[in-house]
Amino acid sequence: xxxxxxxxSKSYQTPAGRCxxxxxxxxxxxxxxxxxxxxxxxxxxxxxxxxxxxxIHPDVGYVSHRSLVxxxxxxxxxxxxxxxxxxxxxxxxxxNLDPKPIIQFVAEFASLGELLDQRLKACSKDQRSKLLFTIxxxxxxxxxxxxxxIVGGPEPFRSSCEGLVQERRRNSGLVFTxxxxxxMRKFADIGAVLIGGRLVFFPSVEEAIVAFGDCADxxxxxxxxxxxxxxxxDYSTDII
Amino acid sequence: MNGVVADQFRIVGLLVARELRTRFSDSRIxxxxxxxxxxxxxxxxxxxxxxxxxxxHFGTSVFLFLATGFVPYxxxxxxxxxxxRGIRMARGFRHIRIIMPLHVVVAQGMFEFFTHLLIxxxxxxxxxxxxxxxxxxxxxxxxxxALAAGVALAFGIGLINANVTALFPMWRIIYGLITRFxxxxxxxxxxxxxxxxxxxxxxxWNPLLHVxxxxxxxxxxTYPTNILDRSYLLAWVAVTIFFGLVxxxxxxxxxxx
Numbered sequence: 001x002x003x004x005x006x007x008x009s010k011s012y013q014t015p016a017g018r019c020x021x022x023x024x025x026x027x028x029x030x031x032x033x034x035x036x037x038x039x040x041x042x043x044x045x046x047x048x049x050x051x052x053x054x055x056i057h058p059d060v061g062y063v064s065h066r067s068l069v070x071x072x073x074x075x076x077x078x079x080x081x082x083x084x085x086x087x088x089x090x091x092x093x094x095x096n097l098d099p100k101p102i103i104q105f106v107a108e109f110a111s112l113g114e115l116l117d118q119r120l121k122a123c124s125k126d127q128r129s130k131l132l133f134t135i136x137x138x139x140x141x142x143x144x145x146x147x148x149x150i151v152g153g154p155e156p157f158r159s160s161c162e163g164l165v166q167e168r169r170r171n172s173g174l175v176f177t178x179x180x181x182x183x184m185r186k187f188a189d190i191g192a193v194l195i196g197g198r199l200v201f202f203p204s205v206e207e208a209i210v211a212f213g214d215c216a217d218x219x220x221x222x223x224x225x226x227x228x229x230x231x232x233x234d235y236s237t238d239i240i
Numbered sequence: 241m242n243g244v245v246a247d248q249f250r251i252v253g254l255l256v257a258r259e260l261r262t263r264f265s266d267s268r269i270x271x272x273x274x275x276x277x278x279x280x281x282x283x284x285x286x287x288x289x290x291x292x293x294x295x296x297h298f299g300t301s302v303f304l305f306l307a308t309g310f311v312p313y314x315x316x317x318x319x320x321x322x323x324x325r326g327i328r329m330a331r332g333f334r335h336i337r338i339i340m341p342l343h344v345v346v347a348q349g350m351f352e353f354f355t356h357l358l359i360x361x362x363x364x365x366x367x368x369x370x371x372x373x374x375x376x377x378x379x380x381x382x383x384x385x386a387l388a389a390g391v392a393l394a395f396g397i398g399l400i401n402a403n404v405t406a407l408f409p410m411w412r413i414i415y416g417l418i419t420r421f422x423x424x425x426x427x428x429x430x431x432x433x434x435x436x437x438x439x440x441x442x443x444x445w446n447p448l449l450h451v452x453x454x455x456x457x458x459x460x461x462t463y464p465t466n467i468l469d470r471s472y473l474l475a476w477v478a479v480t481i482f483f484g485l486v487x488x489x490x491x492x493x494x495x496x497x
Contacts (some may be wrong), residue, residue, distance in 0.1 A: 055334035057493040071335040081262040093254055094338065096247070 001142050002030045003175075005054060008061035009197075010047055021047045022058070023197035031067060031142045034174035036205065038181075038212040043194045045177035046177030049147040052175065067142030067173075068095065073133050073149055078120050083115050088135060095139055102138050109156070110166070112136040125213040130161075130229040137164050144168060144174035150187055162186075181209045252337060255347030256354070263351075275359055278314050285310070285429075297431050299460055301372045309428035311360045312387060312455045316394045316448055317419040318356055323349040323398025324415060326497060327406040327488070341495075342488060345402045349395050374459055383458025389473055390451035396480025403487040406495045411474055427452045433464035447476040 002066045010022040021044040029035060029052075050056040050073060051063060071077050078087050088106050089099035107116050110130040115123055123131060127165040130153040137144065146167075153163040165174070165187065174187060177194070184191055184205050191208025202208040249264055264271045296302035326345030333339040366440035377383040404411045426448040432440060443449055450473040454462045 053335050054337040059493060065337065069337050071337070076332065077335060079258070079262055086261065090254060090258055094251065094336070096250065
C-alpha cells in the first residue's frame with residue numbers, strides 16, 4: 001500500500017535552456033504517515049505532486065503505485081456541464097464506491113443544500129472552495145496529495161475541514177508541499193525539504209523546518225506564511 | 241486480476257456515460273447535429289445519384305447499395321475522428337490518477353460507436369420497412385464481422401491519431417480531409433471489382449475498401465469479391481492497434497507536460 005518514487009528525474013525546456021526540476025528523487029510514501037515537503041518558490045513542489053498524481057511522467061525513473069492516491073484538493077475535477085450531484089456520483093463510481101453516502105457526506109459537510117442539483121457556476125467563490133475541498137477528502141483514499149493548500153474556504157468551514165484532514169490522517173497517508181512551517185507542525189509526521197531538485201528527508205518536522213530556514217530565502221518564507229489563503233490556486237480555470 | 245479488468249470496463253463505461261451527459265447538455269442543437277450531419281450527408285449523396293438517374297451499381301436498390309457503403313465508412317470515420325480527441329481530452333483528467341489517456345480514447349470511440357450503430361440499425365430497419373427486403377442482411381455474420389473489423393481498424397487508426405493530434409493539433413483537420421478522400425476511394429459509390437484493373441490495384445491498398453466489400457457480402461448473395469482480402473484487413477487492424485499502443489507509451493512523457 002505504498003507509492004514509491006524510484007530515482008525520478010524531470011526537466012523542462014525553458015527559453016533559458018533546460019531546467020532540471022527534480023534530480024534522482026527516491027521516496028516511499030505510505031498510509032498512516034504524513035509527509036510535509038518544504039520547498040521554496042519554483043523548487044519543484046508542484047512537479048513532485050503532479051508526478052505522484054500521474055499528471056506528469058518523469059524523464060528518468062518510475063513511479064509505482066500500490067495504493068489509491070487522491071486528486072489534489074481544488075484541481076479541476078468538476079465538469080461544469082454536470083450538476084454537482086452528478087459530479088460527485090461520477091467520482092464515487094470511479095473508485096467503485098456507492099455514490100449515495102458520499103453525496104450525502106459532501107452535501108452536509110460543505111452545507112450545499114439546494115446547490116447539490118445545480119452546476120458549479122451557481123456556487124459563490126466560498127461555496128466553491130468548500131465544495132472542492134470536501135470532495136477531495138470525501139473519498140477514502142490510501143494517500144491524500146496536496147499542493148500548497150491542505151484546507152481552505154471561509155471559517156468555520158476551514159476549522160472543520162482541518163478536523164476532517166486530521167481524521168483522515170489517522171488511517172491514510174498525507175503528502176503535501178508547503179512553504180509554511182505552521183502547516184508542517186500542524187499536519188506532518190515527518191518532514192522533507194526539496195532543494196536543488198533533491199528531496200532530503202528529516203526524521204522530525206522541526207529538523208526539516210530548521211534545515212529549510214537555513215537554506216531558503218528567509219524573507220520569502222516570512223512573507224509567504226501569514227496568509228495561507230493566498231495560496232489557494234485558481235480552480236475556475238481548470239475545466240475538463 | 242479479474243478486478244483489474246473490471247476496473248478498466250468500469251472506468252471506460254463511466255466516461256462514456258459522462259460523455260452522453262455532458263455532450264447532450266451543452267447544447268441540444270449541437271448534439272442533434274451529431275446525428276443530423278451524417279444523415280444529411282447521406283441524403284445529399286443519394287439525391288445526387290437519384291437526380292442523375294443512376295441505376296444501382298449492384299442490386300436493385302441504389303439506396304441500399306449506397307447505404308451499405310456509407311454505413312461502414314461513417315462508422316470508421318466517426319470513431320477514428322472522435323478517438324483522435326482522446327489524449328488531448330485526457331488532460332482534463334490528469335489529476336485523477338486512475339483515468340489513463342487510453343481510457344479516454346476508447347471511451348470517445350465507444351460513444352461514437354454506440355450512437356452511430358443505433359442510428360444505422362434503425363436506418364436499415366426503415367429501409368426494410370419501406371419495402372427494400374434486401375436491407376436485412378442475408379449473411380448477418382458476414383455483415384457484423386466486417387463491421388467489427390472496421391470498428392477495430394477505426395480504433396487502431398484513432399489511437400494513432402490521438403497521439404499525433406496531441407503533438408500537432410493541426411492533424412485533426414488534415415485527418416478530416418483524409419477521411420473525405422477515403423469516401424471516394426473506399427468503394428462507397430461503386431463496386432471495386434468493376435473498376436479497370438490498374439485503378440483496382442491502387443485502391444486495393446486501402447483497408448477501408450476491404451471493410452466495405454466484406455460488409456456488402458453480407459447483403460448480396462453474388463457480390464464480386466476478387467479484390468477482397470480479409471487477412472490484409474486484419475493485418476492492418478493488428479498493426480495499427482499495436483503501433484497506436486506503442487506510440488502512446490513512447491510519447492507519454494512528451495505529451496503529458
